[in-house]
Structure formats: structure tokens, C-alpha cells
Amino acid sequence: MRAVATELGGRPGQRLCAKLRLHGRRTALLAQLVAPPVPARAPRILGIDEFAFRKGRTYGTVLVDVENSRPVGVLPNRETGSVADWLQEHPGAEIVCRDRLMAFTKAIRQAAPDAREVADRWHLLQNLSTAVEKTCRRHRGCLRRPATTDAGPPPAAPAIPLLDRVRQRHRDVTELAAGLSLSAIGRRLQLDRKTVRRYRHSDLEDLLASARDRGAGLLDPFTDYVQHRFQAGCTSSMQLYRELIGLGYAGGYHVVNRYVITIRKGTAVPAQAVTPSPRTITSWIMRPQETLRPSESAQLEAVRNACPEITAACDLAWEFTDMARHRQGHQLRDWIQKAEVSGPEAIGVFAGSVRQDLPAVTAGLTPPYSSGAVEGHVNRIKTIKRQMYSRASFTLLRARILLQP
Numbered sequence: 001m002r003a004v005a006t007e008l009g010g011r012p013g014q015r016l017c018a019k020l021r022l023h024g025r026r027t028a029l030l031a032q033l034v035a036p037p038v039p040a041r042a043p044r045i046l047g048i049d050e051f052a053f054r055k056g057r058t059y060g061t062v063l064v065d066v067e068n069s070r071p072v073g074v075l076p077n078r079e080t081g082s083v084a085d086w087l088q089e090h091p092g093a094e095i096v097c098r099d100r101l102m103a104f105t106k107a108i109r110q111a112a113p114d115a116r117e118v119a120d121r122w123h124l125l126q127n128l129s130t131a132v133e134k135t136c137r138r139h140r141g142c143l144r145r146p147a148t149t150d151a152g153p154p155p156a157a158p159a160i161p162l163l164d165r166v167r168q169r170h171r172d173v174t175e176l177a178a179g180l181s182l183s184a185i186g187r188r189l190q191l192d193r194k195t196v197r198r199y200r201h202s203d204l205e206d207l208l209a210s211a212r213d214r215g216a217g218l219l220d221p222f223t224d225y226v227q228h229r230f231q232a233g234c235t236s237s238m239q240l241y242r243e244l245i246g247l248g249y250a251g252g253y254h255v256v257n258r259y260v261i262t263i264r265k266g267t268a269v270p271a272q273a274v275t276p277s278p279r280t281i282t283s284w285i286m287r288p289q290e291t292l293r294p295s296e297s298a299q300l301e302a303v304r305n306a307c308p309e310i311t312a313a314c315d316l317a318w319e320f321t322d323m324a325r326h327r328q329g330h331q332l333r334d335w336i337q338k339a340e341v342s343g344p345e346a347i348g349v350f351a352g353s354v355r356q357d358l359p360a361v362t363a364g365l366t367p368p369y370s371s372g373a374v375e376g377h378v379n380r381i382k383t384i385k386r387q388m389y390s391r392a393s394f395t396l397l398r399a400r401i402l403l404q405p
Contacts, residue, residue, distance in 0.1 A: 005029040006403045009387050035399040038073055041092035046115075047374035048098045048108075050078045051381045056197075060394075062377055062401065066097055069373040074398040083107035097371045099123045100357065119357060119364035120371035121324050127350055128320055129286050134346040135313040136278035137209045142307035143275040166204075166211045173199040218251035219259060220275075226256070230263050276303070285314045286321065309344045316343050329365035332358070380404070 001024050004013040010026040017024030043065035050059045061083060063073035073090070075082045084107040087093065097118045098104045108117055169189070176185045177200050185200075186193045199207065219226075222244050229240060237257040241249075244256060276284075276299060284292060284300045292300070304311040316339050323331055332354070339351035354361050364370070384400050 001029060002032040005032045006400060009384075009392075009400065012387065030396065033396060033399040033403065035395075035402045038090065038402075040090065042087065042090040043067060043072060043093065045095045045097065045369060046072075046093040047371050048083065048096060048104050049371060049374040049378055050099075050101060051378045053385075062374065062381065064374045064377050066095075066369065066371075066373050069376070071377055071401055074401050076394050078103055080104075080106045080110070084111040087111035095369055097369055097374065098360075099371065100127065100353075105357070105360070116363060117360035118367065118369045118371075119360040120375075121364050122371070122375070124354075124361060124364060125286065125321065125324060127353070128317055128347075129282055131346040131350040132285055132313050132317050133278050133282040134203075134206060135344045136281045136310055138205055138346070139307050139309045139344075140209065140275065140278060142310070143303060163208055163211055166207050170199050170204050170207060218249065219255050222247065222249055223259065226259060227263060230260065235260070235264075281310070285317050288321075288325075289318075312342060313344050313347050316347050323365050327366055327368075329362040332362050332365060377401075 001013075001017070001022065004016055004022075004024060007013075008016060010030045013029045014024055014026045017029070042063075045066040047064040047066045048061065049064075050061055052059050059078045061073075061075040061078045062071055063075075063086065064071050073086055075086060078101065080103045083104060087107060088111045091112070093112055093115045095118060096108050096112065096115045097120060098108070099120050100123050105117070108115060169191070172189055173185060173196055176188065180188070182193050182196045182200070185191070186196045189196070191199075225244070225247070226240055229243065234240060234243075237260045238253070240260060241253045241256045249256075281300070281303055284296055289297070300314075304314060316335070319335055319338075323329065323335065336351045336355050336358075340348050340355075343351065381397075381401055384397065384404075388397065388400075
């Protein structure tokens with residue numbers, strides 16, 4: 001019964017007991033779940049990571065013996081004080097594998113100053129990927145070239161009302177963020193909470209670039225067709241919209257209508273070559289080059305030829321990923337200096353954050369230790385949470401995490 005309760009919990013365990021002809025009521029099964037005692041000393045190699053009770057709101061902390069891949073502690077939050085108290089009560093950690101959350105860094109330096117910190121390589125590559133994608137998004141305009149070499153009218157200015165609205169929203173959200181929650185800001189500005197969060201946590205330049213892409217990106221593959229049909233005498237925006245829907249257009253009518261208006265005024269943007277999205281370009285850059293298909297390699301080379309900033313970000317990303325895969329942490333200082341001096345802005349910001357955490361990042365790129373075992377337990381915790389439907393107490397969740405192997 002204890003094994004059934006540990007693996008399945010209350011109600012699922014009760015259903016299994018009924019099939020096995022065991023007398024196992026839900027409450028009796030849950031009564032079997034008592035967390036084992038925590039060892040007095042921490043393991044020699046300790047892994048620390050956070051997990052979400054409610055994503056974006058409340059988090060807990062799991063502590064894992066990396067060598068044996070077993071959890072040794074679960075905390076109800078991810079605050080510096082709680083982690084520091086646990087480390088003081090359980091001394092003995094010589095190496096601590098962690099992600100780049102500043103709360104964990106402060107706790108380790110406060111309660112276990114002699115321990116060697118190791119930053120997780122996966123999180124480092126994830127942060128680098130974010131910086132590369134930001135660079136690709138900011139410089140995507142370099143990739144938008146006319147599909148033909150014929151001289152055409154000058155490009156029309158972006159949709160000014162849309163960009164002005166983005167600037168105004170960003171300004172309003174920034175001003176209200178000091179004293180109000182996301183939900184309160186959303187109610188005041190009549191915006192969805194997720195929209196408020198995006199405006200609060202994104203740079204204005206990224207929001208403007210996204211707005212430009214959103215305004216015209218869906219129509220780009222069809223602008224040549226629209227111009228041809230307009231010259232043939234079909235000047236109705238609604239008729240052109242219906243025809244584009246049949247061709248696979250997924251945007252709205254107002255985008256087509258605005259473009260037809262620019263054709264009437266003679267300021268229409270020439271048909272643009274279809275360009276890969278910033279996320280797609282980032283995936284090509286971050287993957288090992290030998291895994292790319294020939295077509296992907298050719299498109300990446302075209303992107304590099306079109307934009308020097310993306311080329312610089314690509315070269316720096318390749319150097320960093322080589323350091324991570326071949327554990328060449330001794331080259332990190334030279335890479336940081338190169339990125340801060342000649343790299344794009346987003347890559348320079350990433351390099352600056354690495355410099356602030358230099359010993360841990362160098363250790364993460366050098367020895368074989370990592371937070372892989374910890375991430376596996378975080379995924380297991382997600383499964384346990386879903387089985388419990390987020391209705392059980394922290395005490396029960398902690399017991400199931402520590403009891404399961």
C-alpha cells in the first residue's frame with residue numbers, strides 16, 4: 001500500500017487497489033506517506049533548482065544529491081533565507097550545481113562560502129539563445145530585400161498608428177508597474193494580464209520590431225499577387241482578401257486593406273523576399289552545424305551575408321557553444337572581452353552577466369558536473385503535481401518527492 005501511495009497518490013491509488021482486490025481507501029493510502037528523515041549532512045555534490053507551484057507566481061526549491069540522483073530536501077519557496085538556513089543546518093557540500101538564479105547564489109555565498117559553485121551549462125546556452133534571438137529580431141530589417149532587382153517606389157513607412165500604440169502602452173505599463181500588480185494594470189488599461197506582462201518584461205525596441213513583423217509579415221508572401229491583381233483591374237480590398245484566403249493567407253482583412261491603400265497612393269512596399277523568423281534563425285545558429293540540412297545551411301549563410309550584426313552574433317555563439325561542448329572554460333575571459341567590445345548589444349549584455357558570475361560559469365564550462373540530475377527531478381515533480389491536481393498540501397507533495405526513487 002505504501003508503494004501504491006508513493007507512485008500514484010490517493011484517488012488513483014484507491015482505483016488500483018480496487019482492481020487488485022486490496023482494501024486501500026484514499027485516506028488510508030495517504031496516511032502511509034511520511035517523508036523520510038533528511039540526512040544531517042548535505043551530499044558532497046549538491047544540486048539546487050526551483051520548480052513552480054503556480055508558474056509565474058509561486059515557486060519551491062528541490063535539493064538533490066547529484067552523485068546518487070536522489071532528492072534530499074524540498075523547500076516551500078526559493079528565497080535566499082530559506083536556502084541559506086537549509087545549507088547551514090546541513091553542512092558538508094563541497095560542490096553546488098545551480099542555475100543562474102541570484103537568490104541561490106547569495107544563499108550559497110552566505111551559508112557555504114567554501115563550496116565551489118557550478119553554473120548549469122543548459123541554462124547558459126538558453127540565456128545565450130535568448131540574446132541571439134533578440135539580435136536577430138532587432139536586425140530583421142536587414143533581411144527584408146525586394147524579391148526582384150527592378151527599381152521600385154521607396155518603401156512605405158511602417159504603420160505609424162500601430163507603433164505609436166505600442167510606445168504608449170509600454171510607457172503606461174512602465175509607469176504603473178512601480179505600484180500595481182499585473183492584474184491591476186490590466187484592469188486599468190483594459191488589457192489582458194499576459195499582454196501587460198509582455199510589455200513589462202520586454203524592451204521597447206523588441207516590441208516595436210515584433211509589431212512591424214506582425215503588421216506585414218503574414219502578407220509578405222502574397223504582396224506580388226496583390227500588386228498583379230490590382231494592375232489587372234481588381235481594386236476591391238475585400239475581393240483581394242477573399243482570393244488570398246483561398247491561397248492560404250492567415251492574416252486579417254485590415255492588413256490587406258492597408259496595403260491596397262498604399263498601392264493606390266503609389267507608396268506600396270515592393271514584394272519582399274520571404275525571410276525565416278528570428279526564432280528559426282536562432283535554432284540554426286544554436287544547433288551543431290553538422291546537424292543542419294543543406295537547405296538550412298544555405299539559408300543561414302544568406303542571412304549572414306545580409307546582416308553583419310547577425311554574423312557577429314552567430315560567430316560569438318558558435319565560439320561559446322564550442323567552449324561548452326568541449327569544456328574549455330579557460331577561454332571564457334577572452335570570449336567575454338571580444339563580446340563586450342565587438343559583439344551586438346544583446347550579446348554584450350549576456351557577456352556582462354557572465355562576467356559578474358565568472359567563477360561559477362568557468363566551473364560550469366570546465367568539469368563534468370552539471371544540473372542534469374536536478375532537471376530530471378524537476379520534471380518528475382511536474383508529473384507528481386499533475387497527479388495531485390494542485391489540491392494537496394506541501395507536506396504531502398514533499399513526502400512524495402522524497403519517497404520516490
